[in-house]
Amino acid sequence: MIRATRGDLVESTHRGHAVVMDAGGIAMAWGDPDAVIYPRSSCKMLQALPLIEAGVDLPSERMALACASHQGAALHVEGVRHWLADMGLGEDDLMCGPEPSRDTDLRHAMIRAHEAPGQVHNNCSGKHAGFLALTRHLGAGPAYVDPDHPVQKAVRAAFEEVTGEDSPGFGFDGCSAPNFATTTTGLARAMQRFASAGQGGGGRDGAMAALRDAMIAHPMLVAGEGRACTELMAACTTPAAIKTGAEGVFVAILPERGMGVALKIADGATRASEAAIAAILVHLGALDPEHPAARRRLGVPIVNRAGLEVGRIEAMAGFPA
Amino acid sequence: MIRATRGDLVESTHRGHAVVMDAGGIAMAWGDPDAVIYPRSSCKMLQALPLIEAGVDLPSERMALACASHQGAALHVEGVRHWLADMGLGEDDLMCGPEPSRDTDLRHAMIRAHEAPGQVHNNCSGKHAGFLALTRHLGAGPAYVDPDHPVQKAVRAAFEEVTGEDSPGFGFDGCSAPNFATTTTGLARAMQRFASAGQGGGGRDGAMAALRDAMIAHPMLVAGEGRACTELMAACTTPAAIKTGAEGVFVAILPERGMGVALKIADGATRASEAAIAAILVHLGALDPEHPAARRRLGVPIVNRAGLEVGRIEAMAGFPA
Numbered sequence: 001m002i003r004a005t006r007g008d009l010v011e012s013t014h015r016g017h018a019v020v021m022d023a024g025g026i027a028m029a030w031g032d033p034d035a036v037i038y039p040r041s042s043c044k045m046l047q048a049l050p051l052i053e054a055g056v057d058l059p060s061e062r063m064a065l066a067c068a069s070h071q072g073a074a075l076h077v078e079g080v081r082h083w084l085a086d087m088g089l090g091e092d093d094l095m096c097g098p099e100p101s102r103d104t105d106l107r108h109a110m111i112r113a114h115e116a117p118g119q120v121h122n123n124c125s126g127k128h129a130g131f132l133a134l135t136r137h138l139g140a141g142p143a144y145v146d147p148d149h150p151v152q153k154a155v156r157a158a159f160e161e162v163t164g165e166d167s168p169g170f171g172f173d174g175c176s177a178p179n180f181a182t183t184t185t186g187l188a189r190a191m192q193r194f195a196s197a198g199q200g201g202g203g204r205d206g207a208m209a210a211l212r213d214a215m216i217a218h219p220m221l222v223a224g225e226g227r228a229c230t231e232l233m234a235a236c237t238t239p240a241a242i243k244t245g246a247e248g249v250f251v252a253i254l255p256e257r258g259m260g261v262a263l264k265i266a267d268g269a270t271r272a273s274e275a276a277i278a279a280i281l282v283h284l285g286a287l288d289p290e291h292p293a294a295r296r297r298l299g300v301p302i303v304n305r306a307g308l309e310v311g312r313i314e315a316m317a318g319f320p321a
Numbered sequence: 322m323i324r325a326t327r328g329d330l331v332e333s334t335h336r337g338h339a340v341v342m343d344a345g346g347i348a349m350a351w352g353d354p355d356a357v358i359y360p361r362s363s364c365k366m367l368q369a370l371p372l373i374e375a376g377v378d379l380p381s382e383r384m385a386l387a388c389a390s391h392q393g394a395a396l397h398v399e400g401v402r403h404w405l406a407d408m409g410l411g412e413d414d415l416m417c418g419p420e421p422s423r424d425t426d427l428r429h430a431m432i433r434a435h436e437a438p439g440q441v442h443n444n445c446s447g448k449h450a451g452f453l454a455l456t457r458h459l460g461a462g463p464a465y466v467d468p469d470h471p472v473q474k475a476v477r478a479a480f481e482e483v484t485g486e487d488s489p490g491f492g493f494d495g496c497s498a499p500n501f502a503t504t505t506t507g508l509a510r511a512m513q514r515f516a517s518a519g520q521g522g523g524g525r526d527g528a529m530a531a532l533r534d535a536m537i538a539h540p541m542l543v544a545g546e547g548r549a550c551t552e553l554m555a556a557c558t559t560p561a562a563i564k565t566g567a568e569g570v571f572v573a574i575l576p577e578r579g580m581g582v583a584l585k586i587a588d589g590a591t592r593a594s595e596a597a598i599a600a601i602l603v604h605l606g607a608l609d610p611e612h613p614a615a616r617r618r619l620g621v622p623i624v625n626r627a628g629l630e631v632g633r634i635e636a637m638a639g640f641p642a
Contacts, residue, residue, distance in 0.1 A: 004568070004589065007492030009502055011359050012568050012589035038332050097626030111432045122626060171328030172631040181330055247325070247333050267588035268325065268333035305418030305443060310493040 001030065001265070001279075001319045002272040004302065006311035013316065014272035016248065018263035018280060019188035023196060026185065027259070030319060033185045036168055037264040040179055041069040042245030044127050045211045045253075046162055046190060047177070050154035051134040052207035058133070063214035064221040065126030069244060071224035072101035072121035079221065080125045087129075087136055094119040095145045096128045096175035103224065124175035126221075131177070147178045156180055162190040162208075174246060184262050187251060191260025194241070194253045212253050215241035228274045228297060235293035236286050242277065244270070250277035254286060275300075275313050283320040322351065322586070322600075322640045323593040325623065327632035334637065335593035337569065339584035339601060340509035344517060347506065348580070351640060354506045357489055358585040361500055362390040363566030365448050366532045366574075367483055367511060368498070371475035372455040373528035379454070384535035385542040386447030390565060392545035393422035393442035400542065401446045408450075408457055415440040416466045417449045417496035424545065445496035447542075452498070468499045477501055483511040483529075495567060505583050508572060512581025515562070515574045533574050536562035549595045549618060556614035557607050563598065565591070571598035575607060596621075596634050597641075604641040 002014040017031030026033060039046075048066040052058070058066075062083055070076035084090055099122040101107045110117065119125060131144045131151050140150045147156075147170065156178070160167055163186035173179040182190075197208035215222050216239050223229035223244070232242045241253040248265030250273045261280055265272040278297040281287035287294050301309040323335040338352030347354060360367075369387040373379070379387075383404055391397035405411055420443040422428045431438065440446060452465045452472050461471045468477075468491065477499070481488055484507035494500040503511075518529035536543050537560050544550035544565070553563045562574040569586030571594045582601055586593040599618040602608035608615050622630040 006359055006500075007502075008490050009357060009359070009492065011492070012587060014588050036330060038327055038330070095627065097628070099626050108432050111429050169329050171330065171332070172625060172629055174625045174631070176625060176627045176629055179327075181328075266333060267335050267590055267593075269588055269590065272588075304493060304495045304497060305420050306416065306497045307418070308493055308497055310495075 001316060002275045002313065003316050004271070004311060004313055006302070011311065014265050014267060014269050016263055016265040016272065016276055017184045018261070018276065019184050020280065020284065021185070021188040021192040021260045023192070023258050028320070034183050035264065036181050036183055037187065037249065038171055038179050038181050038247065039187050039251070040173060040245030040247055040249050041124065042243045042249040042251045042262070043159065043187065043190070044068065044243065045194060045215065045241070046159050047127060047155050048130050048211055049158045049162070049204070049207055050151070051130050051137075052210055053158070053204055054134060054137055056133055056137050060210070060214040060217055061221060062129075063211050064218035066130030067211060067215050067243065068126045068222045069123045069229070070126060070221065071103050071227060072099065072123060073103035073106055073224050075220065076126065076224065077101070077120045080120050080129050083129045084132070087133060089132055091119050093132060093142065094122070094125060094128045095143070096122040096124045099123060122175060124173075124177070127177070128175065145176045145178070152178050162193050163187060164189050184264055187262035188260050191251045191253045191262055192258070193260070195255045195260050196258045212241050212255060215243070231293035231296070232278065232281065232287065235288070235291045236281060237288065238286050240281070240286060244273065248273040250274070252277060252281060254284070257284070257286070259284070271313055275315065279315045279320050322637060323596045323634065324637050325592070325632060325634055327623070332632065335586050335588060335590050337584055337586040337593065337597055338505045339582070339597065340506050341601065341605065342506070342509040342513035342581045344513070344579050347509075355504050356585065357502050357504055358508065358570065359492055359500050359502050359568065360508050360572070361494060361566030361568055361570050362445065363564045363570040363572045363583070364480065364508065364511070365389065365564065366515060366536065366562070367480050368448060368476050369451050369532055370479045370483070370525070370528055371472070372451050373531055374479070374525055375455060375458055377454055377458050381531070381535040381538055382542060383450075384532050385539035387451030388532060388536050388564065389447045389543045390444045390550070391447060391542065392424050392548060393420065393444060394424035394427055394545050396541065397447065397545065398422070398441045401441050401450050404450045405453070408454060410453055412440050414453055414463065415443070415446060415449045416464075417443040417445045420444060443496060445494070445498070448498070449496065466497045466499070473499050483514050484508060485510050505585055508583035509581050512572045512574050512583055513579070514581070516576045516581050517579045533562050533576060536564070549598075552614035552617070553599065553602065553608065556609070556612045557602060558609065559607050561602070561607060565594065569594040571595070573598060573602060575605070578605070578607070580605070592634055596636065600636045600641050
């Protein structure tokens with residue numbers, strides 16, 4: 001799908017699988033649509049679904065944080081802290097583990113203050129606050145990342161229903177939550193269902209629309225400054241909820257087109273998944289290839305430490321068109 | 322060659338090319354031995370060859386620094402600073418560009434002191450000090466990374482002679498020096514020549530043996546604490562010079578076996594190149610698979626932010642045996 005060039009030669013190549021799903025089924029596919037993948041953080045809107053379906057009332061900012069892989073900037077950290085405080089909980093109730101903030105200014109400020117990274121800085125802390133909110137609503141025990149905990153059982157049921165497939169298994173994610181596997185097609189099918197869910201409805205349909213629209217309304221909460229998810233959502237010419245997952249996964253939800261997109265880079269490289277989702281969005285007419293957010297991911301010069309352009313990240317011949 | 326598992330499933334896979342060369346030619350090969358690759362930093366001993374062949378007298382520590390992708394710890398930074406000072410030069414004469422130190426303590430100390438990363442912290446600063454030493458010896462101009470500069474012309478000539486192939490082209494490396502392409506076989510052939518070069522001889526043979534032996538004598542200077550090159554060199558049961566290159570390249574020089582190894586992971590992933598070189602060294606009987614340095618690269622648990630084991634980096638069935 002994607003290659004890195006240097007000088008006049010190709011230096012590295014990335015293979016992958018991708019599916020574009022519309023109301024009629026698979027509209028386009030590359031690689032192996034049946035490849036089993038871990039969605040990782042790309043399915044956070046699925047992991048938040050039982051919380052909203054249960055009727056827990058949340059402002060859209062908190063819905064966006066529940067779906068976020070944020071970079072732990074002040075905006076995100078304070079949002080999660082206030083959410084936890086409103087529930088009478090604290091950082092120690094999270095089970096995601098500590099992670100250094102990815103916001104350079106905050107990270108450097110913490111190093112200068114000899115402050116250790118906290119669990120609220122973990123890019124998944126919003127998802128975990130959502131798990132805690134559902135735990136509280138259900139009156140369940142504190143070990144909410146256990147696959148047998150009511151929260152994770154509800155997540156698995158929603159995941160299998162919306163992907164339309166029985167999950168062949170799960171692994172534990174970087175944040176210790178179970179991450180359920182599905183095919184690339186299953187993940188695209190789930191995103192298409194988010195795309196076609198009607199606003200204002202009750203139950204699952206309304207919950208899916210609410211989460212999707214919260215992501216679209218708050219791109220800075222879903223990732224952060226300079227990040228691909230945030231920049232691509234802002235750049236698209238049609239409303240779009242766009243989300244990355246570790247190990248080379250990306251999804252997009254395009255409600256006005258009724259389309260869902262899912263892709264996985266086989267080797268797990270983020271530079272390639274960012275380029276591939278940009279290429280597909282351009283191919284679908286949802287993104288101007290000359291927009292800076294697109295140019296920074298696709299056809300982008302590789303600049304070395306002295307500021308010299310030494311190569312490019314670009315789509316390989318035949319992908320996506 | 323290498324895969325990353327999570328739970329009971331394979332999450333990501335890495336393909337690659339590798340060649341083991343002995344005095345008789347190609348002894349073993351995987352993938353495409355004719356694949357054209359950029360060696361990147363794996364060929365620093367080739368880039369230092371004209372300097373030593375020219376008769377510039379250097380202690381073995383400086384030879385090791387010239388071959389190093391060091392992590393910019395105090396040991397490396399001070400070594401390069403003293404070398405520059407002994408030539409009457411300073412950090413501003415380097416052309417590698419600034420890079421934050423990869424040594425956590427030093428990097429954090431510099432952040433606390435509001436000190437910007439310097440060119441001496443760049444992992445290639447020893448190579449560049451070597452280029453400056455040859456520039457001075459030749460009485461050439463200061464723009465030593467220009468492909469038409471006498472230093473780079475000498476590097477290209479040595480590179481093509483020792484790989485036994487005309488280079489099909491070059492790209493500029495992260496440090497702005499030209500990096501000449503060759504086949505995986507060409508790079509393995511060069512490493513085999515380093516392996517079989519006799520000590521104490523003059524000219525190219527003596528220069529190759531001196532650089533190889535400097536790397537073997539100073540594994541901490543070649544990379545640094547916790548780094549794969551350093552740990553694998555120390556762990557091997559036979560003397561070995563081992564060197565990584567960006568975008569998934571690794572080489573090994575095994576003088577007592579008269580063997581050279583070169584490998585390239587097609588997608589450029591370092592986690593896979595480290596696992597693959599460990600797997601080949603184990604396969605050659607040069608590394609105990611139970612040694613901690615091997616275990617940290619191959620069959621190693623992936624540990625998440627909460628300290629939980631969630632998967633493994635391991636060799637795929639059929640590789641290398």
